[in-house]
Amino acid sequence: MIDKEYYFSLCKDAELNQEKYIEQAKSQSYRWEYTGWKRYDSTPFWFERNLEPRSPVMDCRASISYGFNKNDEICFIQSSQEECIVRTEERMINRRYSNGKVDSIEELIFDDGLPVKYVEFIVRNGLNPGQEWHFEEEYVYEGKKLVEIKRNEFWYAGNLVRTFEFQIEYDETGNMASIKENGDVKYREVNVEQAKQIRDEVKKELIDESIRTITKIGDRIQTDQVCFIGIYLHGEPSGILDPIFHPGLQSIRDEQIEAGEDIWTIWNAGEHPVENQESLSDQKVKEKFQLLIQYWQMNSDWSDAPLNPVLTHKTWWGESKALWQEVALELNKMNWDGILPVTKTFVIYADEESLDVPGGDLAKSVPGDKLRILESKGLVSLV
DSSP: OOOHHHHHHHHHHHHHTHHHHHHHHHHTOOEEEEESSOOOOSSTTHHHHHTOOOOOEESSOOSEEEEEOTTSOEEEEESSSEEEEEEOSSEEEEEEEETTEEEEEEEEEEETTEEEEEEEEEOTTOSSTTSOEEEEEEEEEETTEEEEEEEEEEETTTTEEEEEEEEEEEOTTSOEEEEEETTEEEEEOOOHHHHHHHHHHHHHHHHHHHHHHHHHHHHHOOSSOEEEEEEEOOSSHHHHHSOEEEEEEHHHHHHHHHTTOOHHHHTOGGGSOGGGOBOOOOHHHHHHHHHHHHHHHHTOOOSSSOSSOOSTTSSHHHHHHHHHHHHHHHHTTSOOBTTBOEEEEEEEEEEOTTOOTTTTTGGGTSOHHHHHHHHHTTSOOOO
């Protein structure tokens, strides 16, 4: 356990001497880098452990400014907060300020140049004991190679404790190959060619697994016709990995049309019974897909104008939607008679909360010949 009195004293000193520490850190900044989001972290493998992409360096001032001293070490960070970093051979201290008050203290202890202990002590709610929370990490080595990270999170004075153990594995050349979190693979190194191959395999397997999933829906629905199946994706990686297959019933659509509902409503899967929903069940497909999503997460670029885009669709969300739209296109080429009680206007599409049917989102999942049928029935408008 940490010495809380010691960290409270660091926080109080940081608050009393805020102006001095900020001015000192700024004055030592010899060069600057500007980024759209986080690019650096003081702890080992932070980005891989959290599946977060590093921001590229921008050409001009952006959301975060990193100041480097003459030793080319980060000494000041300006974002929505101000961070003042001092490093010696034995330790690094980061005094973090927000809204004119101390927010937290980070301390990283070194032994023979290697980080061995990390503490983040957070006093965002004030300097009174009982309102703080903190995180601890210990680093285990084999020789000079980091092989294990032990992380404990003590939330709100220790009333809630979370424990994580990360195991780092290396390839034959000594480069990090994968990270396990509590025994399960969290991150694995994947190159561009491997990602392309995995995507091709996952697409084929998702089509096959989707057919099995939709067949289960057909086994359940006996007394109504199905006018669509929306493959609903929500904005988290888990919702891409395991979306909801939600069938729309023609009887409900008939009522909507008779009531004069708009086009958003008649394509809203949420208007239809949830008891007919299904999801993917093949865990091997999900595991391979998860590896692909992890690659997309680590290579996402959320800037308005990507400098060195790796992904065709910029982000993991864009790549995921595009893949599911391609899957839906292939599913729409099938004859579903005998598998589902379908209408003549039945289609399958990649669905999402912000689905824009008039804007053409449906067209990315549905072949042109079927779109023309939908248009002839007044269900879409092709411009």
